[in-house]
Amino acid sequence: MNIVILGPQGSGKGTQAKLLSKKLGLKRIEAGALIRKEAEKDKEIWETINVKGKLIPAEKIFELIKREVETGRNAATSILFDGYPRSIKQYKIFKNWLDETGLKLDAVILLEISEEETVKRLSARRTCEKCGTVYNLITNPPPGEKCKCGGNLVHRQDDKPEAIKKRLMEYKEKTEPVVEEFGKEGILLEIDGERPIDTIFDDIQKELEGKGVI
Ligand SMILES: [Zn+2]
Numbered sequence: 001m002n003i004v005i006l007g008p009q010g011s012g013k014g015t016q017a018k019l020l021s022k023k024l025g026l027k028r029i030e031a032g033a034l035i036r037k038e039a040e041k042d043k044e045i046w047e048t049i050n051v052k053g054k055l056i057p058a059e060k061i062f063e064l065i066k067r068e069v070e071t072g073r074n075a076a077t078s079i080l081f082d083g084y085p086r087s088i089k090q091y092k093i094f095k096n097w098l099d100e101t102g103l104k105l106d107a108v109i110l111l112e113i114s115e116e117e118t119v120k121r122l123s124a125r126r127t128c129e130k131c132g133t134v135y136n137l138i139t140n141p142p143p144g145e146k147c148k149c150g151g152n153l154v155h156r157q158d159d160k161p162e163a164i165k166k167r168l169m170e171y172k173e174k175t176e177p178v179v180e181e182f183g184k185e186g187i188l189l190e191i192d193g194e195r196p197i198d199t200i201f202d203d204i205q206k207e208l209e210g211k212g213v214i
Pocket residue numbers: 128129130131132133147148149150151
C-alpha cells in the first residue's frame with residue numbers, strides 16, 4: 001500500500017502523517033525533512049528554499065525520495081509519502097519510476113484549509129531558540145513568555161505573513177495542478193483540515209476504508 005499526503009503548510013499534515021503511519025504501519029517518508037537535511041549541506045538548495053521560497057529541482061527531490069524508499073525496503077513495505085509529489089514535474093518523474101518498479105499509489109490524501117487559516121495558524125507560531133520546540137499561540141501555547149526549557153521564543157522569518165504568502169502562491173501554482181491530476185485518476189481524498197485532530201484522523205480512515213485501501 002502506498003499513500004500520499006498533501007496539504008499547505010499549517011494544515012496539520014505532519015500530525016496526520018504521524019498518526020497514520022503509526023496506525024497502519026507505514027514507512028513515512030517526509031519530503032520536507034529530507035530537503036531540509038540536504039539544505040544543511042548544500043548552500044544553493046538552502047537559498048532556493050529560504051531566500052527565493054521556491055521548490056528545489058524535481059530531479060533532486062526524486063533522488064532523495066528514491067534513496068529513502070530503497071533504504072531497508074522489502075516487497076511488503078508500505079509507504080506514506082508525506083509532502084511528495086508536489087508538482088506535475090515531480091509527479092512525472094515519480095510516476096515513471098513507480099511504473100518501472102511495478103508500484104502504484106492507492107490514495108492521495110489532501111488536507112484542505114483556507115489561505116486565511118494558513119496565515120493565521122503560521123503567524124501564531126513561535127519557535128524556541130534553544131531547543132527548537134515549536135509552539136502555537138492559538139493551538140499550543142507556551143507556558144509563559146519563555147519556552148519550558150527557559151529559552152527565548154522567536155517569530156521565525158519564514159512564519160511571517162510575507163513569507164507565508166510567497167509559499168502559498170507557490171503551492172497554488174505548482175501543487176494544485178498535480179492535485180487535479182490525482183482527482184482525474186480517482187485516487188484523491190479531500191479532507192477538511194479545519195477541524196479537531198481526532199475528527200480529521202477518523203475521517204481519513206473512513207475515506208481510506210471507503211476506497212478499499214484499508
Ligand atoms: Zn526550549
